[in-house]
Amino acid sequence: MYRSHICAFVALVGIFIGLFVQGAPLDNDPVKITNFYELFNNPEAHLSLTDGPDTTHFIGEHGYPVERHYVTTEDGYIVSLFRIPYSHNLQNQDEKRPIVFIQHGLFASSDFWPSLGPDDGLPFLLSDAGYDVWLGNARGNRYSRNHTSRSINHPDFWRFSWHEIGYFDIAAAIDYTLSTENGKDQEGIHYVGHSQGTTVYFVLMSLRPEYNDKIKTAHMLAPVAFMDHMDDFMVNTLSQYLGFNNVYSTLFCSQEFLPYNDFVLALMYSVCLPGSVVSSFCSSSSAETSVDQGRTNSTANSVIYGVMPAGVSTDQILHYMQEHQSGHFRQFDFGIKKNLKLYGTESPSDYPTELITSEMHLWYSDNDEMAAVEDVLRVAETLPNKVMHHMEDPLWDHMDFATNWEVRQYINDPIIAILNEYEAK
Secondary structure (H helix, E strand, C coil): CCCCCCCHHHHHHHHHHHHHHCCCCCCCCCCCCCCHHHHHCCCCCCCCCCCCCCHHHHHHCCCCCCEEEEEECCCCEEEEEEEECCCCCCCCCCCCCCEEEEECCCCCCHHHHHHHCCCCCHHHHHHHCCCEEEECCCCCCCCCCEECCCCCCCCCCCCCCHHHHHHHHHHHHHHHHHHCCCCCCCCCEEEEEECHHHHHHHHHHHHCHHHHHHEEEEEEECCCCCCCCCCCHHHHHHHHHHCCCCHHHHHHCCCEECCCCHHHHHHHHHHCCCCCCCHHHCCCHHHHHHHHCCCECHHHHHHHHCCCCCCEEHHHHHHHHHHHHHCCCECCCCCHHHHHHHHCCCCCCECCHHHCCCCEEEEECCCCCCCCHHHHHHHHCCCCCEEEEECCCCCCCCCHHHHECCHHHHHHHHHHHHHHHHHHC
């Protein structure tokens, strides 16, 4: 998850927009959806944000070759993967290149990773280290808004949480990368995930443990599984309403939350402007300290805030709210009746993380409000093959794992060293 201490005002605006403007009835009949954006926006009056640069641009502008691939999941979603197939600096396209797959977190997309540029960005550094680099996109974000039979304007499309992203999307992506010409005959891939990108990995590897054999090493940046000690203002405020099966969660479920369009991007930009009456809520005190002390790459932030939120289902948010309230790392709670049908128990089934046998590297810090140390250590106790990497910097927070000025020194280069050591064997 991203943006610690996201403004509760913005979240509630998103809820009301979702419930009363973007919403649709929960039956199977196609309905005409009121398009709030079209009603209130004149596309000729300003430059469009959503028609701006995409991942292809963010990679290609630095001279790296880039490809876009479309992968259909077992349940019919069509997700996009972007690829840096080889390094133009090494000209190693004719060599066998180990595969690295990188997965973004909540509200984000593949745009997130190249934002630091070629000197510090993980995809570029991996490419120049000789790797075949793939960037994933979860269903529902700006690059993965297609299905073989469902329309994005109907709630059927949005009936998924990060459970389905892990179980179907990540599985399909891994299989696809290994099916390419370069992937054939390779024993597996390396995986890197941030925040929700770690949650979906835990889901897949625990429920489909055969996929552990397709992983060489896995790197969990700010891992999110258990959430008992999460100290995030928005989560603490909203989970007491949305973390249970009640009228609030029923109305909130199965919709697009803060959709990726010009209206929402402009809203997010406006409420967080300096001088706005609610601007103080848009970042935590620690994040403000980080900026003041020059810890954050402001160029990367300008790119990220121009492409986020990239589109998520409200069910992803509900699932995290349920985790926070229950104290479990478990599957989605549909209510007693449906739980009995799906899981055979009144409560959802816990994810059997003890079945994750792949080599797991957990990168965590003391100042991460979204992935508290106690919660990271709790999931680590269940993992039979883990390596712990504790950040010594007391100010290192959730976003530092991706946008800190020194992320190359403390995260990216060490990850590449671990990958190189594995490949040297």
